[in-house]
Amino acid sequence: MSKYVALGLVETFGLVFVLEAADAMCKAADVELIGYENVASGYISVLVAGDVGACKAAVEAGVKAVKDMGTEVYSSVVIASPHPDLQKITKRYTIENLLP
Template sequence: MANFEALGLVETFGLVFVLEAADAMCKAADVELVGYENTASGYISVLVRGDVGACKTAVAAGVKAVQEMEDGNLYSSVVIARPHQDLEKIIARYSLDKLLG
């Protein structure tokens, strides 16, 4: 994670909500969409990375987008500044690069 200072995550219920969050996150700030994970029982997390300010802006935009949707079901959100390098092992598992081969 040498080039990235932060991770931003939004978790919500359902594909439509997470797509709306991801779209808002990528449009709101200069972040890279890393991937997503269907965690359990329909909950899906989307992950972006970039500098701390961009991730904070992106996560705020994703949260707002979900909350503005009818029946928007936001489960959680977080920005992790300066994540430990070992988190890359987890991130790599859910990377879009891996999914797209």
Template sequence: MAKYEALGLIETFGLVFVLEAADAMCKAADVELIGYANVASGYISVLVQGDVGACKTAVEAGVAAVKAMEGGNLYSSIVIPRPHQDLGKIIKRYSITNLVTE
């Protein structure tokens, strides 16, 4: 976490929307996809990390992509510049590397 300056998060209702958001985020800026969290009752968040400008660009692109979809259901979005190091404890839980078995 120390090498990154920001986190970008988008929360939608439904897997299709969060996948569209994640795709747009990763294509729009030099960010790393951290993972996702199935929050509750269909709400899903996607997390990226990178420098502040890249996270802002990525979140804006992800939000626009969801809003452009028919029935696009964006719940919330945020960019956290310079997150406190303890947030790494939460983020680690939702890391893609913890979800994928090889």
């Protein structure tokens, strides 16, 4: 986590909606798409990292994109100054670790 000062997450139901959220998040601010996780029963979370302002803008854009498609955001959060140990969790969900 040393290169990031914030994490931003959006969780919604369904791959199409989370892809729309991720696209909006990456286009709205200078953030890096860290990865995603299919949480349970179709709920999927997408994770971005960057500076605090960028993560806030990205999460707001992701939430708006999901709502504009007519569905609900289950959860969203920006974590400023994440503890370095969170990397033990987030590393598991990086795009590189999800590819075959």
